[in-house]
Amino acid sequence: MKRIILFGAPGAGKGTQAKALEKKYGYKQISTGDLVRTEVKAQTDLGNALKAKIEKGELASDEDILRMLKKRLEKEDIRDAYILDGFPRTLPQANALATVDVDEEIVVYLKVGSEDTVVKRILSRLTCHDCGAVYSAGENSPTPGTTCTQCGGIAAARSDDNETVARKRLRVYRAETKPVIQQYRQMGQLREINGAPSVDDVFDALQAVIGVEK
Numbered sequence: 001m002k003r004i005i006l007f008g009a010p011g012a013g014k015g016t017q018a019k020a021l022e023k024k025y026g027y028k029q030i031s032t033g034d035l036v037r038t039e040v041k042a043q044t045d046l047g048n049a050l051k052a053k054i055e056k057g058e059l060a061s062d063e064d065i066l067r068m069l070k071k072r073l074e075k076e077d078i079r080d081a082y083i084l085d086g087f088p089r090t091l092p093q094a095n096a097l098a099t100v101d102v103d104e105e106i107v108v109y110l111k112v113g114s115e116d117t118v119v120k121r122i123l124s125r126l127t128c129h130d131c132g133a134v135y136s137a138g139e140n141s142p143t144p145g146t147t148c149t150q151c152g153g154i155a156a157a158r159s160d161d162n163e164t165v166a167r168k169r170l171r172v173y174r175a176e177t178k179p180v181i182q183q184y185r186q187m188g189q190l191r192e193i194n195g196a197p198s199v200d201d202v203f204d205a206l207q208a209v210i211g212v213e214k
């Protein structure tokens with residue numbers, strides 16, 4: 001089994017690239033953000049507590065995230081390969097992940113220059129509230145509230161995709177997740193690619209570091 005870990009700031013394009021890998025190679029995208037949003041939608045007690053955290057730009061607890069991820073990893077569909085999008089975000093999460101064996105692990109960091117660049121991307125993107133498809137401004141972007149071209153759901157801004165929360169998420173990313181990236185770098189496992197160019201160019205670079213045929 002192969003595991004790909006995608007690191008990058010909020011808005012760096014992890015979800016878009018993970019979806020492209022899933023579509024082309026069948027690797028399963030596991031977005032812990034999607035797991036959280038599914039729980040929120042179900043309006044369980046946990047979901048309601050998570051909603052409050054997401055909307056403030058705070059992280060869910062390691063315990064809650066690990067429980068949701070463990071359940072997801074029990075499904076058969078990830079047997080060949082899976083992509084972690086948005087996990088691990090803290091050192092305890094990374095340490096827990098290290099106990100989950102795989103044959104091969106590829107760790108990629110999508111680097112995007114300035115904070116303003118990612119905030120701009122976050123503010124211009126729409127996400128389908130049903131299937132999670134992401135639309136960026138300028139790239140076949142529907143207007144908010146229109147139909148998702150993938151599933152027929154509604155594409156709109158995520159509730160945490162506003163400027164105040166986006167900047168808070170970036171502060172949390174620097175404080176909690178940057179040390180995790182640094183840990184993989186020190187272990188010599190981190191492969192860095194430039195996440196600033198177009199979606200297609202980043203995907204080319206990603207396929208090259210993963211070592212798959214284009």
Ligand code: AMP
Pocket residue numbers: 010031032033034036053054057058059060061062065085086087088089090093160169
């Ligand atoms: P994302 O879709 O990856 O931007 O995640 C949306 C929100 O879900 C984050 O701002 C956190 O509140 C929560 N979340 C997602 N993944 C994690 C994680 N690995 N650890 C803690 N909270 C998470």
